[in-house]
Amino acid sequence: MFNNGKDAKREQAELSGSSTQIMKGTTVEGNIETFGNVRIEGKIIGNIKSKSKIALGDSSFVEGNIISQNAEIAGEVTGTVEVTDILTLKSTANIKGDIITGKLIVEAGAVWNGTIKMGNAPKESKEHILNGRTEEQKEAVK
Template sequence: MARNEIITTSGTHNVLAIGTVIKGDICAEEDFRIDGTIEGDITCKGKIIIGAQSSITGNIECTNIEMMGKVTGNICCTNNIILRASANLNGEIKSQTIEIEPGAIFSGTCSMLTE
């Protein structure tokens, strides 16, 4: 197990496949992997993984998030945000912790949440 890997307790998750486009807001109780395109806000009580081919325009609220794709919007994350090398984020971040790999693009502001 990689030291950066975030463990979730959930046994199920949602998947949005490459080539799928959703226009509208999404609320999810479980983990969510996004490889498609979303135009709208996302609220997730679990972990969100944004695949390298994905594109999201909207605000995101979640527990943990791992980004490899493109997001235009604000992210509020109660635990940890990881911006992988292929990530492109244009917006505001609010989180307890943040990891940014070399090569990731982040244009915006960041503020740390306190417990």
């Protein structure tokens, strides 16, 4: 009865160690939100939010916003990418949208069209990317 706080923390730690995989040939329409890691090789039409790491393979396509602690992108993203720690753009990455990240690693050949804000991005940057977005996209960014 008094262990609710400890149980909740243990459950959150277990969830952050879990993994979700969307493989090549799979299309998902809708938002994905998880505490654990996400690996995508397929197509996602919707926002992806993870408290851990999101990895997009070279065959991946995401039409929506990405929010995570860490991310590695080798595929195509149309939307805002917001990573609190380290974002790695592989040589096959193609980003069409704004990037907000703590640290950025870019391999030769990666392409992006949009603005990049690094470090502790001020709140105005979030307001900037909210303009012109749907309510659902705005919620994913917040």
